[in-house]
Amino acid sequence: MAKVSKGDLDVYITPTTQDEVGGLTDSFNQMVQDLKQSQQAILEAEGKYRRIFENSKDMVYITSLEGKLVDVNQAGLEMLGYENQEELFKIGVRDIYVNSEDREKFMYQIAKQGFAKDFEAKLKRKVGLPIDVLITASVKKGPSGEIIGYEGIIKDISDRKRMEEELYQRTKELGTLYELSVLINQTLHLDKVLPLALERVLSLTGFEMGTIYLISNDREWLELKYHQNYPSHLADVVRRLKWGEGVVGSAAKRKEIVIFPIGEYPSPDILPNLIEENVKTLVGIPLLSKGEAIGAICLTSRFEHFPGQSDVHLFQSLGNQIGMVLENAKLFSSVEKAKSEWETTFDAVADLITIRDKDYRILRANKAAFRRYGLKPEEMIRKACYETLHHRAVPCNGCYVKEALTTEKPVSGQRESEYLDGVFQYYTYPVYDASGKVVGVVDLAREITEEKRLEKEKEVVNNINKILASTLDMRQVTKAIHAEFKKVLSSDRMTITLLDEVGSRFQYFALEKDYEREELTKDRSYPTEGTTLSKVVQTGQPVIAEDLFESEVWLDQRLFQEGIRSYLVFPLEYQSKIIGTVNFGSRDPRHFSERHFDVLRQIVPGMAISIQNALLLDEIRQSEGKYRTVIEGVHDGVAVIGTDFKFNYVNNRLSEILGYTKEELIGMDFRNTLTKESQQLVVDRYTQWVKKEEDTPYYEFDILRKDGKIRNIEIRNKELRDAEGHITFVALMSDITEKKKMEEQLLQAEKLRALGEMASGVAHDFNNALAAILGNTQLLLYSVQEEEMRESLKTIEKVAKDSAQTVKRLQEFTRKRARQELFKLDVNSIIRDVVEITKPKWKDEAQGKGIPIEMALHLGDVPNVAGNASEMREVITNVIFNAIEAMPRGGKIEIRTFKKGDSICIQIADSGVGMDEETRKKIFEPFFTTKPFSNTGLGLSMSYGIIKRFGGEIEVESSVGAGTTFTIIFPITKGGKKEKEADASIKIGKSLRVLVIDDEETVRRVLEKLLSQANHQVTVADDGEKGVQLFQEKEFDIVLTDLGMPGMSGWEVCQRIKEIKQTTPVGMITGWGMELSQDKMKQYGLDFILSKPFDFSQVVKVVSETIRPRS
Structure with missing residues (x-):
């Protein structure tokens, strides 16, 4: 037993009895045997551990609780640069850390977690050089579980860190080189290139001082052009160096990088000045272009630098790049x-x-x-x-x-x-x-694209007009006409079709070349139904068929079989009626576009006249007896005039145009019907004809009617010779006065667009004011029960909404809205509303001034029209206000509605002062007003734009002292839907915590009241910073922020809110009336937009719908 207690397990006790003592003896012997086996297993494990310990390529170590190394393997000794363990064990673990803070962070991590994994730190080798390592360690516990030290593995990552650093440095160098290239290549000015280049080179290389020189024209000197951080006295010393002198002279002469420690500096005269400035290292970089030095850079440092091969390569790259740029700058000196x-x-x-x-x-x-x-x-x-x-x-x-x-x-x-x-x-x-x-x-x-296009189009227009003027039957010159059209259309086929009276059938009038299909031949008529021609008849507009490949229309299929893949159909209009079409086909799909319409609009009307003339000629040839009947029936005036300028014949239409009877005109000198300017024009044209100078057969002039009115006339002449050689002229005269008026209307429409450009400047302030008015009005509507008061509030609400729409229309004045949704409108109901809304103006205010104005309504039973109720009210309001202004002494305003054909008319007449013709022409121009200090001149111009958008027309009849009558004409609508009124009921839903941010107090308060009325908890802030602070301090379900605020804008508020809590919905309140970019909304995380002014139902609906998907 004594041996066992001392660790000697080579003991065996022989049992002498079979009793309990013998049993205990056997158990003792078995226990000793088990201890021997356990001890042997421990020794084997320790041996394996030791072999792993010693053979590991990483440092394996054990330390005491006090931070003393207890054990370390050979890899650890080599890593730290010690020869044996005894030498290493003399220092503490703390002493091998470069930064004591790393040691403290490491120990804190182990104390907190019981281990540390891949902890990155810097350790010191014996010689003091730092190495980068990763440390993985854990606590070492004793038999009783107490911590007795630490054990771990340290991996040397210096090579990896060095490669990472080199990669980073190389990337930085390449980036800097690229940046340098971009910056210095943006200018050819030496005074900008030189400082920029030197600054970038110093930044990249780590040198703190530098100079840049250029070689003189005689190549004898290097002249200092720029320096950075050089003391002024030192810059004066090196301002001009001889070729080969100093670092820059050596670099330029040798055309290679030169590096000099201060002790090897090549110019003794300059050396003392450098030593005085404690300069340690100088590098010369030649600036080369096409193999020749054009200058050099000197990098100077008060520290020792040891540039390697990669640094030299970098210097060379910098020198070559800067040299190339300098050469380019010199080339353009x-x-x-x-x-x-x-x-x-x-x-x-x-x-x-x-x-x-x-x-x-x-x-x-x-x-x-x-x-x-x-x-x-x-x-x-x-x-x-x-x-x-x-x-x-x-x-x-x-x-x-x-x-x-x-x-x-x-x-x-x-x-x-x-x-x-x-x-x-x-x-x-x-x-x-x-x-x-x-x-x-x-x-x-x-x-010269546009000039070429216009030049070509002008040439084509002139050529076709000449061709048309050369014959009265254009079917004879179809090929010649198409040859000209090809110059601008590049078409493959041209045909002309004529329609019957109702436009249900067509037949070919002229074919450039016969088609093979019998359905495409002349002298037969075909139904227009289902064809592109029917669209032209219905709309009066040209139509393009882009590709016939998939078309199921019979006409398209026949054309496709003829090799036509796309076509353009242009209406032939004569006397405001579509009489046929001019059709152009191409073998290429999608060949035609709307840009072709312009040239066709210049030519096709003349073709329509020529076609009509050709048809008339057919009739004349069929029956000479019908000659005068035909001539009298044409829309244009027709005259036969002799070389003495006297009328030999005039038709009824010309008599109507000139205002004389036919009897008065026969024998009258044609020139007497012209204005003075036009008389000279006609004489000049006749002189050109006599001299046989080339001239167009048609031109324009002004006639003076018998009643003194001036009309614009377009004339087309045709010279006729009889059997005896006598010459007369057949003249076709068209009254183009209305056409000129249409051109004026087009100009008017262009002027209207200018208005929209000024509108957005006032939209924000108007919408803020309207938001307060509309919001408070709607709040009162929900609390006031008295019916008379409610009716007054509803009128205010309607006016406020109309005013908001007016602001919006002001902003959109320049926009062409091709698809504005229109609704069925009862004009009589709208007129009654407007009369009631304007009553304070025409009745109360007028009576207060002693001006009696009577309002009379004569409203007929008229169908609905298509439009927008708010805009229709604005139109009628503007006309009524205009009538009130025209009656300074009072009078009567009569409003009538009646049906006229397929249209309904709203006629507003006043008994005021009226206006002259010059004023009447300008009343729809933006900013035109006869009272510049009381009116803006915008009302009627806006009304004009609204009426046009509704597909209507407006006519004005007036004369001085006889009052004014405005007639507004709208087409009758059969379809469409009624405008929905906003739901006025309050839908109380889940109570939400709402943060409202707006710099306008009235807007904040209105929103607070509206949302509180809907059972929401509202917190307000008057700027973006306060709003964000409130959001950080409290919980909110939704945020509403104004767009334009001083300080932090709505976009910044949205961004900050989303950074704090991504899931909180943010809505933008805007009074600018503009549409926000979807991309920008997505970028800032904006969820929805709330436009000012807003009504109750809009606010409550938007808030609830935004929250619902997130609930």
């Missing part, structure tokens, strides 16, 4: 001398100007070039023109730049650019250096 004379005009020139070097790289471009090419400076400058502008790998065929560089002479010409989809006139001039060598070109491109 002559241009820079003249820059003061043309710099201000360079970017103002509308032509596209670029300067390119011999490698086709764009060195400079004006603003017009950047804008037309749609590229930014960094996308064009220093890029080859054929790659950037034409997307080619090599210069273009017939390139003017290439020709100018090759011939060294100016080149000019025209070229059509596929890239820019236009035609340009090019002028390319070589640029020479001082030695007369071509170093680049200046290229000027003047866009």
Whole structure:
């Protein structure tokens, strides 16, 4: 037993009895045997552990609680640079940490978690050099579970960190090189390139001082151009160095990087000044261009630097890059001398100007070039023109730049650019250096696309008019006409169809060439139903069929069989009626577009007249006896005039146009019916005819009617010779006065668009005010029970909503709204509403001034029209206000409604002062007013735009002293739906915590009351900062923020709210009336928009619908 207690297990006791003592003896022997086996297993485990411990490539260690190393393997000794364990064990673990803070963080982590994994730190080797390591360790416990020390593994990651650092440094260098390239290539000014280049080089290399030199023209000197951080006295010493002198002289002369410690500096005269400044290292970088030094950079440091091969490579790259830029700057120095004379005009020139070097790289471009090419400076400058502008790998065929560089002479010409989809006139001039060598070109491109198009269209229009004037039967010249059309349409076929009286059937009037299909031949009629022609008849507008491949229309199928893939159908309109169509076919799908409509609008009306004349000629040929009947029936005036200018014959229409009887006109000198200006025009035209000078057969002039009125006339002459050779002229005269008026109306519409550009400036303030009015009115509606008071409040509510719509329409005045939703409107009901709304103006206010105004309604039984109730009220209100202003002494306003054909008319007449013709023409112009200090001149112009959007017309009849009558004409609508009224009931839902942020107190209070009325808990803030602070302090279900606020904007508030709590819905309150970008809403996390002014139902609905999907 004594041996066992001392650890000697080689003991065996022989049992002497079979009793309990013998049993105990056996148990003792078994226990000793088990202990021996356990001890042997422990020894084997310790041996394996020791082998792993010693053979590990990473440092394995054990420390005491006091931080003393107890054990460490051979890898640990080698890692830390110690020869044996005894030497290492003499120092504490704390002493091998570079930063004591790392040790404290490491111990804190182990104390907190019981282990630390991949803890990154810096340790010191014996010689003091730092190494980067990863430490994984845990606590070491004794038999009783108490902590007796720490054990762990340390992995040397110095190589990995060094590679990471090198990779980072290389990436940084490349990035800096690229940044340097971009920055210094944006200018050719030496005074900007030099400081920029030196600053970037110092930043990249770590040197704190530097100079940059350029070689003189005689290559005898290096002249200091710029320095950074050099003391002034030292800069004076090195301001001018001889070729080969100093670091920069050596670098420039040897054309390679030179590195000098201060002890090896090559110029003794300068050395004392450098030593005085405690300079330790200097590096010279030659600036090379085309193999020759043009300057050098000197990097100077008060610290010792030991540049490696990678540093030298970097220096070389910097020198080459800067040298190339400096050379380019010198090449254009002559241009820079003249820059003061043309710099201000360079970017103002509308032509596209670029300067390119011999490698086709764009060195400079004006603003017009950047804008037309749609590229930014960094996308064009220093890029080859054929790659950037034409997307080619090599210069273009017939390139003017290439020709100018090759011939060294100016080149000019025209070229059509596929890239820019236009035609340009090019002028390319070589640029020479001082030695007369071509170093680049200046290229000027003047866009003549529109001029070419208009020139071609004008030529085509003139040619076709000549062709039409050459014959009275245009069927004889169909091919010639189409030959001209091909110049602008590139069409393959042209046909002309004529419609019957009701437009239900058509037949071909003229074919450029016969089709093979019998359904496409002349002298037969076919139904228009289902064909494109029926659409033209219904709409009066041209129609394009883009691809007939999938069309099931019989006519399209026949045309497809003839090889036609797309076509354009243009209406032939005569006397405001569609009489047929001109049709153009192409073998290519999607060949035609709306841009072709312009030229057709100039030609087709003349063709319609010619076709009509041809039809008339047919009738004349069929029956000479019907001659005068036909002539009398044409819409145009017809006259036969002799060479003495006297009328030999006039038809009834011409008699109507001129205001004389036919008897008065026969024998009258044609010139006596003209204004003085037109008389001279006619004489000049006749003189040209006598001299046989080429002239168009038609022109315009003004006639003076018998009643003194002036009308605009278009005349078309045809020379006729009888059997004896006597000459007379057949003249067709068209009254185009109404056409001119339509052109004036078009000009009027253009002027109206200018209004919209000024509208948004006042929208925000108006909408804030309207938000307060509308919100408080609706709150009163929910609390007031008295019916008379409620009716007054409803009127205020309706006016406020109408005012909001007016602000919106002011903003959208320039927009062409092709698809505005229109509703069925009862105009009589709207008129009664307007009369009631305007009653304070025409009755109460007028009576207060002693001006009696009577309002009389004569409302007929009229159908509904299509429109928008708010806008319709605005139109009628504006006309009524205009009538009130026109009756300063009082009078009577009569409003009538009645049906006229397929339209209904609203007629508003006053007994006021009336207006003259000049005023009547201008009343729909924006800002035109006869009372500039009391009116804006916008009401009638806005009304005009609204009426046009509803598909209506407005006519004005007035004369001075006889009052004014406005007649508004709308087409009758059969379909459509009624405008829905907002749900006035309060739907109390889940109570929400709402944060309202708005700098306008009235808006805040209205929203607070509206939302509180809907059972919500509302908190308000008067700016963005306070709102965000409240959101951080309290819990909110939804946030409403104004868009435009001083300080933090609505966008910033939205962004901050989403950063704090992503799931909280945020709505934007805006009084600007603009549509917010969906991309921007997504970027800032904006959930919805609440436009001012808002009504109760809108606010409650938006809030509840936004929260519902998240509940």
